[in-house]
Amino acid sequence: MANFGCSDLRLVDPYDVAFREAVSAVGGSHVLQSARVYATVAEAVSDCSLVLGTTAGQHRVPQQTVERLESGITAVRTHAGRVALLFGSEKFGLSNDDMSFCHGLLRIPTSPETPSMNLGQAVAVCLYELVRTESVPVARAAPAVPGTDAEQLTRMLLEVLDKSGYTNRITAVSTEQKIRRWIRRLRIGSQDAPLLLGILRQILWKFDKQG
Amino acid sequence: MANFGCSDLRLVDPYDVAFREAVSAVGGSHVLQSARVYATVAEAVSDCSLVLGTTAGQHRVPQQTVERLESGITAVRTHAGRVALLFGSEKFGLSNDDMSFCHGLLRIPTSPETPSMNLGQAVAVCLYELVRTESVPVARAAPAVPGTDAEQLTRMLLEVLDKSGYTNRITAVSTEQKIRRWIRRLRIGSQDAPLLLGILRQILWKFDKQG
Known part of the structure; x- marks a missing residue:
């Protein structure tokens, strides 16, 4: 009660x-x-x-x-x-x-x-x-990252893939499209983008240091 | 129940x-x-x-x-x-x-x-x-990855973070929780998981080869 x-x-x-x-x-x-x-x-x-x-x-x-x-x-x-x-x-x-x-x-x-x-x-x-609420408000998703941020994530991930040897020269274009679609499909929220950017930056740093 | x-x-x-x-x-x-x-x-x-x-x-x-x-x-x-x-x-x-x-x-x-x-x-x-009665017909989302796959992604990403020097020993536990939450929040679909797993595997391979 x-x-x-x-x-x-x-x-x-x-x-x-x-x-x-x-x-x-x-x-x-x-x-x-x-x-x-x-x-x-x-x-x-x-x-x-x-x-x-x-x-x-x-x-x-x-x-x-x-x-x-x-x-x-x-x-x-x-x-x-x-x-x-x-x-x-x-x-x-x-x-x-x-x-x-x-x-x-x-x-x-x-x-x-x-x-x-x-x-x-x-x-x-x-x-x-x-x-209980009578009118159930539809769940508000976290605002997704704007296009520029999604593209920044895409670019950085592609650089990681390239430096790691993941990207094959012959299939590079289709990989790029696949990654670009994938990043958007994930609907990364504004609060999540910095975390992913930080991770990618760290991986690139490590590659550069070792390479 | x-x-x-x-x-x-x-x-x-x-x-x-x-x-x-x-x-x-x-x-x-x-x-x-x-x-x-x-x-x-x-x-x-x-x-x-x-x-x-x-x-x-x-x-x-x-x-x-x-x-x-x-x-x-x-x-x-x-x-x-x-x-x-x-x-x-x-x-x-x-x-x-x-x-x-x-x-x-x-x-x-x-x-x-x-x-x-x-x-x-x-x-x-x-x-x-x-x-409770209520017709809430919402569009069916793509099947999400089951717990084992989400955890496999989490483990592998944590290994990448560790080897890249991203993870700080002092904050390792909170990083682990943060990453686990983040992977689940993304609601990675079954069709997306293999791509991410492949990327992480490649990064780990590169780390091991260079390290």
Whole structure:
């Protein structure tokens, strides 16, 4: 919850020993410290105008529509008022009675072979979906080197190839074209060009020193 | 992993006691039973042509671009070849050396106040994002070289750098990481690797002949 900026944790009839241990644990977060305990689901969601339950959706046929998390959660974003996400116990999930307090049910699109999730992981996935960017910005690649830099790299690499004996006099022209295409195909970024130039310079220096 | 249809779990140098306990636990899933253990990250990702690391992105300034999970993960969907998602230990995350094996880094959009996630929850969120509905049809890129080829290129380039006097003994480790990152960042295609290998081999031949 803390990872995704949520702080209002409410527990219904928790297993006391485990809960007290968790709260007093070193590093127990402020979320746990300020958690409130209720006797019933009704009390826990009494001030919430939208309650969304979560279900693996396998063992029972709920009377309510079960929506996939991705689409169902949009109701939270557009809702004017307090929203509760309701999770069942790790072992049994939400009961039919619990679900009757829900305005809708969400299902994380898990594999049919292993539908039921660990509780903490289910919570993380639901809250992640909430904060997830709706419009995914396309990844911006690092600016590629301009043509002059690409040509400088090409020239220097060709000099290395020539001095190393890689270039055959007969195929020199086609090698040059191949190298030129290759340098461009790599899409060397502006931040990468100096590294490659430095390497090539060093190799040439070594050749000159030894040759 | 089983919830989201993933089965190929690979562990690098796991804490043996905990791992053996987990595998032998009643209800230990087939994912754990068939998990493979490796001594190094290099071996674990040797057959993967795309390695994406995960980071809370707070404690270090990585040399690599860190993309938000939503956009960064699209590379997995469009990649032609085996992909590894690399997670660090719960306590320390990925080291700079671990990250140098990555073609890219992903960050789950957690709150700046509590950026670091529980490992199991981070895995669940990343895999959920992968199976989440969304048609992101992006043009298929040319198949990238697998991990072993990228590492072969890295090793050979490091040998060239060493023999040319480029590598300084004091900064050798950071140079190695820099070069490893750089080779992966270039995303050298399968058709480009032989050319680069040939060039490096020729330079080494020339060094040996002259030295």
